[in-house]
Amino acid sequence: MALPNLTPEDRRKALEKAAQARQARAALRQKIKSGKTSFAEVMKKADDPIVARMKVATLLESLPGFGKAKAAKIMADCEISESRRVQGLGARQRESLMKRLG
Secondary structure (H helix, E strand, C coil): CCCCCCHHHHHHHHHHHHHHHHHHHHHHHHHHHHCCHHHHHHHHCCHHHHHHCEEHHHHHHCCCCCCCHHHHHHHHHHCCCCCEEHHHHHHHHHHHHHHHCC
């Protein structure tokens, strides 16, 4: 699949949109880390593009008391790929995560 040829203006708009999305995800991770937002609340908003495009590993690592090792263990136990995003979770995977963390 060939990449589209973007005009400089289109490229600038796309870069701004991507930067805004990264900032929104960073703000969400900070809310989760500080305890202002729970895992269950985030999973309820799984249709939100900001949440949907976040990697599950990043989401788990944002939880208070969780690091790479604990997140990797939970993902392995729930049979979730390291590269999986929230929007790509299956019903059983989502249910398994909610039982453990929700």
